[in-house]
Amino acid sequence: MADLLITPISPVIGAEIHGVDLASGVDDATFEAIHRAFLDHGVLFFRGQEELSADAQVEFAGRLGELHVHPAAPSQHENPAVFVIRTHRRSPISNGNGWHTDVSCDEEPPLATMLQVRQLPRSGGGDTLFAGMEAAYAALSPTMRAFLGTLTARHASEHVYRGRYADRGVDDTDVSYPEAVHPLVRTHPDTGRRSIFVNPTFTVEICGLEAGESHGLLSWLHHHTTRPEFQIRHRWAENDIALWDNRCVQHFAIWDYWPDERYGHRVTVKGERPFFDPDGVDPPPSGLRLSPGRLT
Numbered sequence: 001m002a003d004l005l006i007t008p009i010s011p012v013i014g015a016e017i018h019g020v021d022l023a024s025g026v027d028d029a030t031f032e033a034i035h036r037a038f039l040d041h042g043v044l045f046f047r048g049q050e051e052l053s054a055d056a057q058v059e060f061a062g063r064l065g066e067l068h069v070h071p072a073a074p075s076q077h078e079n080p081a082v083f084v085i086r087t088h089r090r091s092p093i094s095n096g097n098g099w100h101t102d103v104s105c106d107e108e109p110p111l112a113t114m115l116q117v118r119q120l121p122r123s124g125g126g127d128t129l130f131a132g133m134e135a136a137y138a139a140l141s142p143t144m145r146a147f148l149g150t151l152t153a154r155h156a157s158e159h160v161y162r163g164r165y166a167d168r169g170v171d172d173t174d175v176s177y178p179e180a181v182h183p184l185v186r187t188h189p190d191t192g193r194r195s196i197f198v199n200p201t202f203t204v205e206i207c208g209l210e211a212g213e214s215h216g217l218l219s220w221l222h223h224h225t226t227r228p229e230f231q232i233r234h235r236w237a238e239n240d241i242a243l244w245d246n247r248c249v250q251h252f253a254i255w256d257y258w259p260d261e262r263y264g265h266r267v268t269v270k271g272e273r274p275f276f277d278p279d280g281v282d283p284p285p286s287g288l289r290l291s292p293g294r295l296t
Helices: 028-041 054-062 133-138 142-148 211-225
Strands: 005-008 015-018 043-046 083-087 112-119 128-132 152-155 180-183 185-187 194-196 203-206 231-234 241-245 249-253 262-269
Touching: 005 028, 015 028, 028 043, 028 241, 054 112, 054 262, 128 133, 133 194, 133 211, 180 185, 194 211, 203 211, 241 249
Parallel strands: 015 043
Antiparallel strands: 005 015, 043 241, 083 262, 112 241, 112 262, 128 231, 128 249, 152 180, 152 203, 185 194
């Protein structure tokens, strides 16, 4: 604990954690300090780490909650809780190459994701963008907050997953992929803070609106939530570890390194069903000064 250093990256999201060796395990006091930083900053980066064993990564992630099983992709690792992230010259797709929160189509979407990147592209690239949805919500006018708080949205996955993992031997001809309806604004169960909960990958419509209204509002929200003011960009070093909160953070893993390879291990923690607390307290007006958005 005496050596633990938490350094914020931006005023709205992200912090680097120094002075801890996750491969050796952490005591309860250190874990609690990390957990508080996780809730405060949304995404944490652990620099200068050793390569984690599967057991060590699963043990740490498991302290946050029950581990999540991906609804579409096989593990490809001897430990089924470890999801292998590997993109190379023969890959038909790259996981995460678009703004999203992990598997938001589940009835109980993931709480957290923990990723260690073990191999980086030789030519550079492979950065990951993160965007803070609490800051995006706080920057809205009170009128827009009130309106969005009355809405729900449908999150679907068949258009994402059908045939996606055929190269891994998955025959999904008779598989039904998850979809769920979630509040468009969700309340964080641990902090009580509110955030926008839609993303371009899984959110397909806003319930109760005409198709044109739904498309127009979702387009504006996707533009708003991914503004640079809410973002940070992580340039990976070998064996860096990122831990992010899917309840209030979107991310985008950039595939700009073909034909080079990027490889890592990911463990995901199951979350709770999203909810909106109408009696909660809205955040104070944001200190961000945004240029006007445009509804398209």
